[in-house]
Amino acid sequence: MKIAPSMLASDYTRMGECVRAVQDADWLHLDIMDGHFVPNISFGPDVVHALRPLTDRPFDVHLMLSHPKRYVQKFADAGADILTFHVECEDDIEETLAEIERCGMKPSLSLKPGTPVEALFPYLDRLYMVLVMTVEPGFGGQKFMPEQLEKVRALRARRPELLIEVDGGVNRETAAACRAAGVDVAVAGTSVFRATDITEEIRILRGE
Numbered sequence: 001m002k003i004a005p006s007m008l009a010s011d012y013t014r015m016g017e018c019v020r021a022v023q024d025a026d027w028l029h030l031d032i033m034d035g036h037f038v039p040n041i042s043f044g045p046d047v048v049h050a051l052r053p054l055t056d057r058p059f060d061v062h063l064m065l066s067h068p069k070r071y072v073q074k075f076a077d078a079g080a081d082i083l084t085f086h087v088e089c090e091d092d093i094e095e096t097l098a099e100i101e102r103c104g105m106k107p108s109l110s111l112k113p114g115t116p117v118e119a120l121f122p123y124l125d126r127l128y129m130v131l132v133m134t135v136e137p138g139f140g141g142q143k144f145m146p147e148q149l150e151k152v153r154a155l156r157a158r159r160p161e162l163l164i165e166v167d168g169g170v171n172r173e174t175a176a177a178c179r180a181a182g183v184d185v186a187v188a189g190t191s192v193f194r195a196t197d198i199t200e201e202i203r204i205l206r207g208e
């Protein structure tokens with residue numbers, strides 16, 4: 001299982017050092033919140049752009065925005081590789097996927113815990129990845145919702161080749177459940193950035 005540390009849990013007074021501290025991880029996860037789709041505000045494309053030269057890891061950008069389509073080009077310019085937005089957003093899903101493809105990024109869709117997995121089915125053929133939320137989006141440090149792994153199993157059964165990511169509450173214990181459910185990539189914020197040995201923690205989360 002790949003690990004994508006979430007910069008939401010990093011020390012914002014030394015973000016650059018935090019990026020270098022997770023150099024051994026597979027991807028870097030960047031949470032973008034608009035204070036409308038979720039009740040929190042994080043950071044925007046300028047911060048993503050500033051961090052881009054510090055690592056060669058893929059940038060996995062998670063948009064928690066009511067209107068993601070209007071920001072797609074900005075995140076492409078900032079250096080995003082994979083761009084995830086939510087199926088519950090207010091924009092047209094097909095048009096937003098087309099805009100992500102037009103900008104040369106890999107398209108991905110996410111869903112909140114309360115949204116049935118069937119909501120993603122019409123779009124699976126166009127997706128590089130699906131991001132299954134294992135907490136309510138908006139904040140780090142929440143408790144993992146194990147029942148959400150049913151969605152991973154349903155997606156895996158329907159599309160064996162689809163890349164599946166989970167996000168929220170991943171730690172040593174819940175990472176083992178994710179690996180058993182067939183998760184390809186796990187986002188981990190709090191567990192990675194609060195670890196005394198970050199490199200070792202990433203290895204344990206991977207299951208190595």
Ligand SMILES: O=C(CO)[C@H](O)[C@H](O)COP(=O)(O)O
Binds near residue numbers: 141167
């Ligand atoms: O999208 C997110 C929150 O909406 C974050 O990526 C997620 O919560 C990671 O933080 P933690 O590992 O601390 O749960």
Ligand SMILES: [Fe+2]
Binds near residue numbers: 006029030187
């Ligand atoms: Fe996220």
